[in-house]
Amino acid sequence: MSKLLEIKDLKVKYGNIEALHGISLYVDKGEIVTLIGANGAGKSTTLMSISRLPPPEAPKVVEGDILYNGESLLEWNPDKIVADLHLALVPEGRRIFGNLSVEENLRLATYARKDTARDVERDYKRVYSLFPRLHERRKQQSESLSGGEQQMLAVGRALMSSCNFIMLDEPSMGLAPLLMYDMFRALKELNREGMTILLIEQNANLALKFADRGYVIDTGEIVAQGISEQLMDDPEVKKAYLGG
Amino acid sequence: MEALFQNIINALQWGSFYALIALGYTLVYGVLLLINFAHGDIFMVGAYIAFGVSVFVLGTQGLGLPNWAILACGVPLTMILTAGVGVTLERIAYRPLRRKGAHRLYVVITALMCGLILENGNLALLGASRKKFPELMEKAVWTFGNVSVTNLKVIVIVAAFATFAFLNFIVTRTRIGMAMRAVSYDKFAIPLMGIPVDSVIVFTFVLGSGFAGLAGMLFAMSYPILEPYMGALIGWKAFIAAVVGGIGDIRGAFVGGFLLGFIEILVVAFFPSTFRDLIAFSILLLILWIKPTGLFGVARHQKI
Numbered sequence: 001m002s003k004l005l006e007i008k009d010l011k012v013k014y015g016n017i018e019a020l021h022g023i024s025l026y027v028d029k030g031e032i033v034t035l036i037g038a039n040g041a042g043k044s045t046t047l048m049s050i051s052r053l054p055p056p057e058a059p060k061v062v063e064g065d066i067l068y069n070g071e072s073l074l075e076w077n078p079d080k081i082v083a084d085l086h087l088a089l090v091p092e093g094r095r096i097f098g099n100l101s102v103e104e105n106l107r108l109a110t111y112a113r114k115d116t117a118r119d120v121e122r123d124y125k126r127v128y129s130l131f132p133r134l135h136e137r138r139k140q141q142s143e144s145l146s147g148g149e150q151q152m153l154a155v156g157r158a159l160m161s162s163c164n165f166i167m168l169d170e171p172s173m174g175l176a177p178l179l180m181y182d183m184f185r186a187l188k189e190l191n192r193e194g195m196t197i198l199l200i201e202q203n204a205n206l207a208l209k210f211a212d213r214g215y216v217i218d219t220g221e222i223v224a225q226g227i228s229e230q231l232m233d234d235p236e237v238k239k240a241y242l243g244g
Numbered sequence: 245m246e247a248l249f250q251n252i253i254n255a256l257q258w259g260s261f262y263a264l265i266a267l268g269y270t271l272v273y274g275v276l277l278l279i280n281f282a283h284g285d286i287f288m289v290g291a292y293i294a295f296g297v298s299v300f301v302l303g304t305q306g307l308g309l310p311n312w313a314i315l316a317c318g319v320p321l322t323m324i325l326t327a328g329v330g331v332t333l334e335r336i337a338y339r340p341l342r343r344k345g346a347h348r349l350y351v352v353i354t355a356l357m358c359g360l361i362l363e364n365g366n367l368a369l370l371g372a373s374r375k376k377f378p379e380l381m382e383k384a385v386w387t388f389g390n391v392s393v394t395n396l397k398v399i400v401i402v403a404a405f406a407t408f409a410f411l412n413f414i415v416t417r418t419r420i421g422m423a424m425r426a427v428s429y430d431k432f433a434i435p436l437m438g439i440p441v442d443s444v445i446v447f448t449f450v451l452g453s454g455f456a457g458l459a460g461m462l463f464a465m466s467y468p469i470l471e472p473y474m475g476a477l478i479g480w481k482a483f484i485a486a487v488v489g490g491i492g493d494i495r496g497a498f499v500g501g502f503l504l505g506f507i508e509i510l511v512v513a514f515f516p517s518t519f520r521d522l523i524a525f526s527i528l529l530l531i532l533w534i535k536p537t538g539l540f541g542v543a544r545h546q547k548i
Binding site for chain 1: 345419422423426428430432433434435436437438439440441
């Protein structure tokens with residue numbers, strides 16, 4: 001049985017600079033997996049590579065492979081990854097469309113969906129029940145939202161694309177603690193409904209409590225991996241990422 | 245009083261041409277932040293395509309259809325073919341640069357060159373002799389007191405308003421319109437919504453160039469002499485109109501186009517006609533001086 005997502009010896013470059021030096025990892029269906037590491041370790045780079053986003057913002061794959069259900073993604077276009085594979089990315093910095101209203105941001109994400117209007121309607125309901133604030137502000141220009149609300153919108157937008165696998169790039173960034181717990185509760189709920197989650201976090205403590213398994217990445221290489229409890233007890237990981 | 249009404253009608257007609265062309269500038273700018281300097285020449289090509297379609301395909305030297313049929317088929321055919329020219333430019337000139345991540349300045353220079361290529365390509369291909377556009381519509385003149393309106397003027401004005409209403413609907417109400425606005429804000433995040441960026445861009449060029457084709461056909465019917473450089477000055481003026489209106493905003497292009505039309509006609513009503521462009525552009529300069537982002541433009545700011 002092949003893994004849902006499998007990365008094999010992936011090497012990627014930005015221009016001439018190699019950012020990942022051959023990393024391997026996998027995610028099974030229904031799992032929550034986290035990728036932790038310091039700034040510049042290659043976490044976002046990994047997610048952008050999986051989403052097949054084009055250079056120059058995203059890296060170029062030079063070696064290795066990214067498999068989804070056993071099929072290589074290297075020749076895929078980024079829009080097809082979302083539209084056909086239902087693999088969504090909530091990117092670093094949220095990247096919501098500030099010149100559109102909250103509602104328009106969500107509607108835009110339904111662009112490539114081929115299912116029925118009823119399915120779309122159900123997803124609006126789900127997003128608004130997970131994040132009631134978005135419903136309150138649905139007519140508002142999304143630029144004017146607070147950072148936390150923008151983060152909710154970014155996640156909501158991914159859900160509106162009818163993804164069944166969501167990759168999140170530091171969703172806790174800039175969130176007040178209370179909002180952050182709300183966010184993670186929402187993600188946990190999604191996971192219970194069958195959503196596969198690959199999560200990037202700088203807050204390793206939080207991430208490992210939340211995830212089933214984790215990988216620790218450092219300067220473009222995987223330096224530790226295992227189920228969350230194991231990693232939390234690993235003295236090296238403790239020292240470097242969990243504050244002793 | 246009657247002179248005033250007559251002037252208003254003329255201003256509306258010229259404003260309509262400026263507005264139709266300015267809409268194309270503003271659409272492409274709104275999506276790609278690219279000033280498509282070839283757009284005035286796409287308008288010129290549109291006029292020539294209208295000529296070719298009306299004479300050699302549908303008209304006397306082609307199928308020999310009656311005038312009403314030439315008009316009915318010629319307008320959509322001209323718009324489609326002109327849209328094809330715009331899309332071709334995007335494909336062979338702008339897209340390769342975009343792929344390589346070229347700085348916007350180089351893309352703008354490429355657009356300028358494309359315009360010159362269209363002008364001079366036309367000159368080389370069809371020669372310097374001017375073309376006479378056939379009369380496709382019997383001219384009807386309606387007079388109210390001393391004010392006279394031709395049916396063609398009414399059509400031009402109605403076409404401009406209808407085009408604006410149509411584009412405004414597309415941009416503000418449809419998903420592809422949202423995608424167009426979203427591309428201008430953040431191209432990077434577009435594929436994450438499952439949207440191929442290129443198809444949004446191609447659609448934008450189809451709209452902009454298609455309506456430049458419509459403008460070309462209407463212009464050729466109103467002023468039936470075609471020459472390769474006919475798009476240059478009117479293109480510049482429409483571009484400036486779009487900037488004064490607030491480039492990137494289609495209301496701005498529409499209002500800017502009519503504003504320029506009115507200023508020009510009113511200047512000529514009170515001053516010698518040689519003063520027209522001098523005074524018109526001075527007024528526009530003054531508007532930009534007071535509001536540099538244009539009438540409808542807003543300064544961009546992003547939340548960190």
